[in-house]
Amino acid sequence: MSMVKVTIDGRTIEVPAGTLITDAAKMAEVHVPIFCSHSKLPPLGACRICVVEVGTPKMGPDRKPVLGPDGSPEIAWMPKVQTGCTTPVTDGMHVKTASATATQARKGVMEFLLVNHPLDCPVCDEGGECQLQDLAFAFGQDFSRMEQAKRTFDSEDLGPIVKKEANRCIVCMRCVRYCDQVMGEDALTAHQRGAHTEISSFNRQPLDCEQCGNCIEVCPVGALTALPYRFKARPWDLRQHITLCPHCSNGCSVRLGVRGMEVLRARGTENRGVNQEFLCVRGRFGHDFVNSADRLSAPLVKQGGSLQPVTWDEASAQAASRLRDIAAAHGPGAIAFLGGEQLFTEEQYLMQKLARAVLGTNHVDGRTRTVARVPGDAVLRATGGGRPPLTFTDLVNAQEVLVLFDDLQGESPYAQALAIRGQHQTGLHLTVAHPRRVKLARPKFKGDWLGVQPGAELALVHALTKAALDLGAPSDLPGEISWGLEALTKSLASWTSERMTRETGLSADAIVAAAKRLRGAERKAVLFGRAVTEHPQAAALLQAIENLGWLTGALTSSASRVMYAGTHSNSQGALDNGLTPDFLPGYVPVTDAAGREAFGKSWGCTLDGEAGMSAPEILEATAAGRIKALWIVGDQWLRTAPDAALAARALAAAELVIVNDLFMTETARAAHVVFPVASFAEKDGTSVNCERRAQKATRALSPKRGSRADWEVFQFVAQVLGADWRYRTTEDVFREMARLVPVWHGMSWASLLPNGATWSATRVAGSLGYAEPDAKPAGEGMWLLSGGTLFAVDGVGERCSSLARLAKHARVFVSPAEASRLGAAAGDMLELEGPAGVVVLPVEIDDSVPPSAVFVPYAYAGAGVNRLGAPKGAGLRVKARKAAAAAKAGA
Amino acid sequence: MSHAPVMPVEAPAVLEWPEAVKAEVAEAISHYPVKRSAVLPLLWIAQRTWGWLPPAAMQLVARTLELNEPEVFGVATFYTMFNLQPVGRHHLQVCMTLSCSLMGADRLFKHLEHKLGIGHGETTADGRFTLRRVECLAACGGGPCMQVGLDYYEDLDETKVDAILEKLK
Amino acid sequence: MSRGLLLFKDIDTPGLTGIETYRKLGGYESLAGTLGHKTPDECIEIVKSSGLRGRGGAGFPTGLKWSFVPKNSPKPKYIVCNADESEPGTFKDRELMVLNPHLLVEGMILSGYAIGANAGYIYFRGEFAYVQAIVDKAIAEARAAGLLGDNVFGSGFPFELYTHLGAGAYICGEETALLSSLEGYRGQPRLKPPFPAVEGLYACPTVVNNVETIMNVPHILKNGGQWYKQWGTEKSCGTKVLSVSGPVKRPGNYEIPLGLPLRTLIESPEYCGGMRDGLKVKGVIPGGSSVPVIPASQIDAGLDYESMNAVGTFLGSGGVIVIDDQTCMVDALWNLIRFYRHESCGKCTPCREGTYWMGEILERLEKGEGREGDVDLLLDVANNIFGKSFCALGDAAAMPVQGMLKHFREEFEYHVKHKRCMVNRRRQAVMEVTA
Numbered sequence A: 001m002s003m004v005k006v007t008i009d010g011r012t013i014e015v016p017a018g019t020l021i022t023d024a025a026k027m028a029e030v031h032v033p034i035f036c037s038h039s040k041l042p043p044l045g046a047c048r049i050c051v052v053e054v055g056t057p058k059m060g061p062d063r064k065p066v067l068g069p070d071g072s073p074e075i076a077w078m079p080k081v082q083t084g085c086t087t088p089v090t091d092g093m094h095v096k097t098a099s100a101t102a103t104q105a106r107k108g109v110m111e112f113l114l115v116n117h118p119l120d121c122p123v124c125d126e127g128g129e130c131q132l133q134d135l136a137f138a139f140g141q142d143f144s145r146m147e148q149a150k151r152t153f154d155s156e157d158l159g160p161i162v163k164k165e166a167n168r169c170i171v172c173m174r175c176v177r178y179c180d181q182v183m184g185e186d187a188l189t190a191h192q193r194g195a196h197t198e199i200s201s202f203n204r205q206p207l208d209c210e211q212c213g214n215c216i217e218v219c220p221v222g223a224l225t226a227l228p229y230r231f232k233a234r235p236w237d238l239r240q241h242i243t244l245c246p247h248c249s250n251g252c253s254v255r256l257g258v259r260g261m262e263v264l265r266a267r268g269t270e271n272r273g274v275n276q277e278f279l280c281v282r283g284r285f286g287h288d289f290v291n292s293a294d295r296l297s298a299p300l301v302k303q304g305g306s307l308q309p310v311t312w313d314e315a316s317a318q319a320a321s322r323l324r325d326i327a328a329a330h331g332p333g334a335i336a337f338l339g340g341e342q343l344f345t346e347e348q349y350l351m352q353k354l355a356r357a358v359l360g361t362n363h364v365d366g367r368t369r370t371v372a373r374v375p376g377d378a379v380l381r382a383t384g385g386g387r388p389p390l391t392f393t394d395l396v397n398a399q400e401v402l403v404l405f406d407d408l409q410g411e412s413p414y415a416q417a418l419a420i421r422g423q424h425q426t427g428l429h430l431t432v433a434h435p436r437r438v439k440l441a442r443p444k445f446k447g448d449w450l451g452v453q454p455g456a457e458l459a460l461v462h463a464l465t466k467a468a469l470d471l472g473a474p475s476d477l478p479g480e481i482s483w484g485l486e487a488l489t490k491s492l493a494s495w496t497s498e499r500m501t502r503e504t505g506l507s508a509d510a511i512v513a514a515a516k517r518l519r520g521a522e523r524k525a526v527l528f529g530r531a532v533t534e535h536p537q538a539a540a541l542l543q544a545i546e547n548l549g550w551l552t553g554a555l556t557s558s559a560s561r562v563m564y565a566g567t568h569s570n571s572q573g574a575l576d577n578g579l580t581p582d583f584l585p586g587y588v589p590v591t592d593a594a595g596r597e598a599f600g601k602s603w604g605c606t607l608d609g610e611a612g613m614s615a616p617e618i619l620e621a622t623a624a625g626r627i628k629a630l631w632i633v634g635d636q637w638l639r640t641a642p643d644a645a646l647a648a649r650a651l652a653a654a655e656l657v658i659v660n661d662l663f664m665t666e667t668a669r670a671a672h673v674v675f676p677v678a679s680f681a682e683k684d685g686t687s688v689n690c691e692r693r694a695q696k697a698t699r700a701l702s703p704k705r706g707s708r709a710d711w712e713v714f715q716f717v718a719q720v721l722g723a724d725w726r727y728r729t730t731e732d733v734f735r736e737m738a739r740l741v742p743v744w745h746g747m748s749w750a751s752l753l754p755n756g757a758t759w760s761a762t763r764v765a766g767s768l769g770y771a772e773p774d775a776k777p778a779g780e781g782m783w784l785l786s787g788g789t790l791f792a793v794d795g796v797g798e799r800c801s802s803l804a805r806l807a808k809h810a811r812v813f814v815s816p817a818e819a820s821r822l823g824a825a826a827g828d829m830l831e832l833e834g835p836a837g838v839v840v841l842p843v844e845i846d847d848s849v850p851p852s853a854v855f856v857p858y859a860y861a862g863a864g865v866n867r868l869g870a871p872k873g874a875g876l877r878v879k880a881r882k883a884a885a886a887a888k889a890g891a
Numbered sequence B: 001m002s003h004a005p006v007m008p009v010e011a012p013a014v015l016e017w018p019e020a021v022k023a024e025v026a027e028a029i030s031h032y033p034v035k036r037s038a039v040l041p042l043l044w045i046a047q048r049t050w051g052w053l054p055p056a057a058m059q060l061v062a063r064t065l066e067l068n069e070p071e072v073f074g075v076a077t078f079y080t081m082f083n084l085q086p087v088g089r090h091h092l093q094v095c096m097t098l099s100c101s102l103m104g105a106d107r108l109f110k111h112l113e114h115k116l117g118i119g120h121g122e123t124t125a126d127g128r129f130t131l132r133r134v135e136c137l138a139a140c141g142g143g144p145c146m147q148v149g150l151d152y153y154e155d156l157d158e159t160k161v162d163a164i165l166e167k168l169k
Numbered sequence C: 001m002s003r004g005l006l007l008f009k010d011i012d013t014p015g016l017t018g019i020e021t022y023r024k025l026g027g028y029e030s031l032a033g034t035l036g037h038k039t040p041d042e043c044i045e046i047v048k049s050s051g052l053r054g055r056g057g058a059g060f061p062t063g064l065k066w067s068f069v070p071k072n073s074p075k076p077k078y079i080v081c082n083a084d085e086s087e088p089g090t091f092k093d094r095e096l097m098v099l100n101p102h103l104l105v106e107g108m109i110l111s112g113y114a115i116g117a118n119a120g121y122i123y124f125r126g127e128f129a130y131v132q133a134i135v136d137k138a139i140a141e142a143r144a145a146g147l148l149g150d151n152v153f154g155s156g157f158p159f160e161l162y163t164h165l166g167a168g169a170y171i172c173g174e175e176t177a178l179l180s181s182l183e184g185y186r187g188q189p190r191l192k193p194p195f196p197a198v199e200g201l202y203a204c205p206t207v208v209n210n211v212e213t214i215m216n217v218p219h220i221l222k223n224g225g226q227w228y229k230q231w232g233t234e235k236s237c238g239t240k241v242l243s244v245s246g247p248v249k250r251p252g253n254y255e256i257p258l259g260l261p262l263r264t265l266i267e268s269p270e271y272c273g274g275m276r277d278g279l280k281v282k283g284v285i286p287g288g289s290s291v292p293v294i295p296a297s298q299i300d301a302g303l304d305y306e307s308m309n310a311v312g313t314f315l316g317s318g319g320v321i322v323i324d325d326q327t328c329m330v331d332a333l334w335n336l337i338r339f340y341r342h343e344s345c346g347k348c349t350p351c352r353e354g355t356y357w358m359g360e361i362l363e364r365l366e367k368g369e370g371r372e373g374d375v376d377l378l379l380d381v382a383n384n385i386f387g388k389s390f391c392a393l394g395d396a397a398a399m400p401v402q403g404m405l406k407h408f409r410e411e412f413e414y415h416v417k418h419k420r421c422m423v424n425r426r427r428q429a430v431m432e433v434t435a
């Protein structure tokens, strides 16, 4: 990039051509105030607070700069002041920010901003961190020349989250633009014009926005404030702690405002974390569960059929002795560990160490929602086998993005925001494969929607791969991949245009075009997540995505452009750290004798060389009485396990159930020992996000009285079981990991600061492979589509008051056409009958749902879609009918 | 084109384009390479159809053009000629800007207020007239002037305006 | 009898709105003589050589503007006609379009041809729905005659022309706001650069020209640049339509050779014929309400771009508002500032808040509640807007204040001191109704 020289207030610096004056000033350490300008939005130049004087070298007739008497170029100053936030610097430009003219202009603008601004700073939530207040202090006058009545607006609540005080608004339009260009929501708009301009929603209705709250963040004054935080605290009363959001795999940094033992708010922070100041609605309002009065405050042990509070020593002893008894009686293979994808990396490591090294079992699986066994390295292979991963920066700069089967709105809100911003600002093109017309597939984002038939996911990936293959295989495939090419070509031969259309319901042209776009784009990204890993044919799908990656050039020998956004905040860490039955930490196969020995030596044990059971197998085995003890870590498991009936049978059959949780969830109720654990905000550790970036989280407050971090729980029990564990902090654990686990080799906590580090130290060999899609279940009935929504209400979510309010209640979504076919109107009750059970839910009409399908989001209390039965093969079909009138009355 | 609006008693929650204007809607959209551009033409058609712009009409425009509702609302409220409230059958818009004012617009307006018994922005009880001060109509040489529906009336004085009201049933 | 030199020459011919009459008078000959005979570049050169400057207000040389359109951009290009005519005091485009719509159509096709556009839009202010209907009819006639469509005049040049109706917003006369509005957004101005010629409608190269500008094009292409220079001064070439309003004997549109003294326009029987009812000229706003007023003592200045600048004002859009000696300047200014306050789009701070504030000050001055220092404050506020707003509307609101206070400050001081007007014909007239 070419550099230009610019002189700002006498300081000459070199900056890349095209840098805006305000940014150049920052580099020269000259303060130029801004309001409407925002780093994630294109320049607007509306507020005019950044006005400066600008001059450029005078050019002579020979097009060379005219030199003054002292030999330096003469400067031609522009007659008017210019906005620094919209003017790119040019070579030799001079800028004055503090001249009499510039200062006078800025003072004038400041005075204008205050003309109609109320003097209510003492009762304004923004007070103390308000940019207008700060600037008024710097540039304002101590009296007002505006003596007439100010124009006033009524304040209004825009839904349960946003409080609007329009009198304070300075019409910088940051909120409206951010909502539109970054969030893609367009829930806000300006009403009227001139001095009557007011920010509001459609006809002043509650905001129709699923990503509520970023407008509050970007508001530089107190015009938009958060109702949940209203009048709760002054900013200077709060301790501010930056940690990681626990709600999804994007791994955003959140700044928690803590007073005493209470988390009062969460905000983003510009220049921090992967997300800068972005936070989705869960990140911003999903923290008050930490303060919940329902938090467990003592360990519980089942005595005479009911759970009774006991001391930590008693609980650990109880857990340890019963585990020891079961291992003695039935062998270590009668013990299994489930969950832990939301734990910190260090905790995950200790969890599997407890299982493997102390108890001797390989039945460890973090992926509690999978329906079929998935190799522990399948995700890593599909994302390039450890090659440098796709980062968020790559994503926002991509030309073509393929989203496979996830609704990013709920699963990866930040990735979605980046895709939207890229689409708006740099022409990123989206291809969204999803049976529903999810948000990103709406016309607004000008992408292509591959509305694949439910159950045809694997077919679509094969079809795309075939289309890519027909373009010729990329030339630089690593050896192990090119060897498999011939076989794959043969396997895919049957995917003619007719077959593509027949199996996916899409035109072959659309599929071929999508493959071409992906293949042709120089900068590209493929995103997938739990819709793949939780698919009944997950293993085949992951293999197919790996094929697609290699054949479209999304995977190359040097880098990966495929991202996996897992179910939980640290799903990636769970894979990296051995929460899989077939891999030790760092993708060392359990069956690898040398690797096993290395770990065994350090851990002081001999490790079992046979891979353990995966989560679905563990459940079957427990229900069948072969596994006797289950240790379940976190997760609202009974509500989210793919098959509720199977999960319940397993719980009932188990001799011993140990649960780590914050709340008395349905799962905890079935336990024999319950350990109350600390929340994300109350402990230190690292977490690996979907960029495969390990980031460090620092605790914001001490654990709720009576609770302990999960890692401490594992250590207590390990110690009672005789293990020589002496970790004082999670950092001790990380040090051990950095020594032993290949992916963490050479890292330290310090090396993760400030913005974490992506690892690419370990390689797992890739391969091409092919499996036929399962036949679609025959018979009638409607396809059951499920998945996360933004407001998946787990034990945590339902204890966040704002989220619970936004999430509303469990519903079944059907298209207008299906609704009328079923004779059901919005709000009517619909009865769904699956192979394992029946649920009755109110109808919501939604034209994003395809024909012959119903959509039921996961995880609503009492609505458990998993009671219908687990999907098998290509998917699940249910019978839908309007419920009897009585059901409606009872709803 | 008839421009005498009907004042609906209550706007329904969901509106659809009447058969009679569907072709016009399609024609308007066809004039632009980008659908969004048709937002003003469609708001005009809606206003002509329902006499004003009930929220449901703006929602209809949003649906037709695949826009989000708030965007359409923001556009509709930016411009002064869209009626967000029902108006009378005849919308008297009297120019009050300087040229007309120099020629007696203020006096004329006062006269209308007295005569109709309503003020700026108000509608007569019988729903016949709505009276409004507006800014320059680009008929300054014919000031004072007013616009009623599509029609311009220029060089007005009290007598002329009375005669006009007489004719507007 | 002819009412003007060029655009108004045959304008009162009965039936001119119909294509037949228009053609009988030589209409579409310029089109016939250009398509297939002159290259687009030649057209631009001819317009450049005519010295034609934009008639919408800014007076930017039209040929030069056209030459900014990138020649080898792969994007489609657009020609947009600004028929918003929203500047108070200006009413020329309306009459031109109502009486001679085909001239606009011909001008649009030719302008489109010159810049390489295959589509054009005419943006009318919302109040001009009836004018739109007239122009639409002309477009339909032209289309039926093969003058629009895939193959204009059989020359192989494809061109489509559409009309678009605004809905009440002065700011949509500003070219970038007009484009926002045409694209379906709130009609707010956009950043320049990039200028529309490079990134305009749908981010494609676009030329925006005023109705009168476009209507000159067929004449110039037919007769040549030099021919057009038979009127006007050295730097202000050609004719200009001036809209005269206020208490003159015969207000209306007059097409004059540029450079005609303002006094002649007001007093000559050939034009307005002097003031009515024994009134005298106190001041004149010569170029639409946005330009500074000049006092009666300066009305000998010529009506051309340079002479107007020499007396501290602008020719602007040519909306001449004559203010008589019985009018209170405080009242007049309050009227104008009310307009700008009403029309500020609200995007930028100085204009949004400044027009509101100036309105507050003027209202209290006019009501006799003015205070010591208010006149200075008013000027200060205007100066703080001027040159600091996002678009020229802010300047347009500040200049009337600056002009009034430069020439008529004593009337404002009088208001502060005596709590009433020196004179106020308008107020008296209103009071009579109440009586």
Ligand SMILES: Cc1cc2nc3c(=O)[nH]c(=O)nc-3n(C[C@H](O)[C@H](O)[C@H](O)COP(=O)(O)O)c2cc1C
Pocket (backbone or CB within 6 Å): C053, C054, C055, C056, C057, C058, C059, C060, C062, C082, C083, C084, C085, C086, C087, C170, C171, C172, C173, C174, C175, C176, C208, C209, C210, C211, C213, C214, C391, C392, C393, C396
């Ligand atoms: C606030 C404002 C209002 C304007 N209104 C009009 C208008 O009504 N008609 C017009 O032709 N130009 C108007 N202009 C000027 C246009 O921005 C633009 O310069 C003009 O349309 C260019 O055409 P021309 O070069 O043919 O004059 C306005 C400018 C401003 C700043």
Ligand code: SF4
Pocket (backbone or CB within 6 Å): C171, C189, C343, C344, C345, C346, C347, C348, C349, C351, C352, C389, C390, C391, C392, C393, C394, C395
């Ligand atoms: S000066 Fe500013 S507020 Fe005024 S019209 Fe222009 S952009 Fe809008």
Ligand code: FES
Pocket (backbone or CB within 6 Å): B095, B096, B097, B098, B099, B100, B101, B135, B136, B137, B138, B139, B140, B141, B143, B145, C088, C089, C090
């Ligand atoms: S001032 Fe009334 S029409 Fe222009």
